[in-house]
Ligand code: NAP
């Protein structure tokens with residue numbers, strides 16, 4: 001039986017080599033060379049071209065090679081009766097922890113201001129506050145948010161998480177559901193967005209919600225560009241409601257050259273690489289999921305299509 005790799009952005013040969021080790025015995029095919037469609041049991045996908053996932057009569061599951069499944073669920077031709085999994089893996093977690101902790105420390109220790117001061121050859125010591133006085137809020141408190149929170153808590157930051165369901169997580173104040181969003185934002189000096197992009201979260205970083213943050217808060221968007229209303233971020237930066245933003249994800253990627261974010265003095269842009277899938281460890285996790293599905297077990301990261309994550 002065959003695995004079909006569908007991605008216009010990932011290098012299939014790297015993955016072929018990893019799967020030869022992780023799942024020897026399964027044929028590895030690369031879209032659009034699909035061969036006999038009846039042989040294909042599993043699709044390994046990352047940003048699959050629209051329509052590429054349909055027409056496989058013996059499909060057992062679709063395995064997304066990243067955490068966010070918005071690209072997959074957005075395809076009207078997605079076979080909805082087949083299980084879909086998202087990537088839950090150590091490589092992504094470790095990458096995201098580094099990114100979030102770095103971004104929080106960057107703003108907390110005013111490194112963005114020292115950079116500007118250096119350009120002006122200005123030797124000015126900015127007063128420091130301790131982490132205990134800088135409240136971090138993680139909007140989307142799942143696998144990645146919790147991993148980042150663990151390190152931020154250890155560093156002494158007061159951390160809160162906002163999720164759909166209430167969490168018990170050591171050292172973290174849990175806020176749940178739309179009714180607790182305003183309270184969560186009001187206690188958040190650095191907002192880290194790590195929610196999946198769904199109908200419910202689309203545009204959640206908007207003028208009304210940014211206005212709930214304390215004045216001169218910071219934003220770190222590591223989730224998806226669609227979580228934010230980009231004009232509202234710019235407006236909040238202009239009024240000083242936001243003192244700075246680190247944006248890793250955007251509504252249009254690659255970020256077009258005319259975007260004002262590129263040159264904004266209080267914005268840091270990174271090219272959607274807060275956490276990247278590492279083929280080595282991820283192929284092992286994906287192979288485990290394939291074995292689990294073949295054995296009739298529930299795979300890791302099974303997506304609830306109604307919830308959209
Ligand atoms: P996850 O484990 O599914 O966590 C998602 C969190 O968001 C959960 O806490 C969930 O609440 C919460 N959530 C979802 N919808 C909500 C709603 N309507 N209201 C309140 N909370 C809601 O996902 P993850 O693995 O941490 O990944 C999070 C996202 O990060 C991905 O979807 C992807 O978009 C993004 N990402 C970005 C990069 C990058 O390089 N920039 C890399 C990897 C991932 P419950 O816990 O109550 O369900």
Ligand code: GLV
Pocket residue numbers: 065066067068069092275277
């Ligand atoms: C990356 O953006 C992912 O969703 O894994």
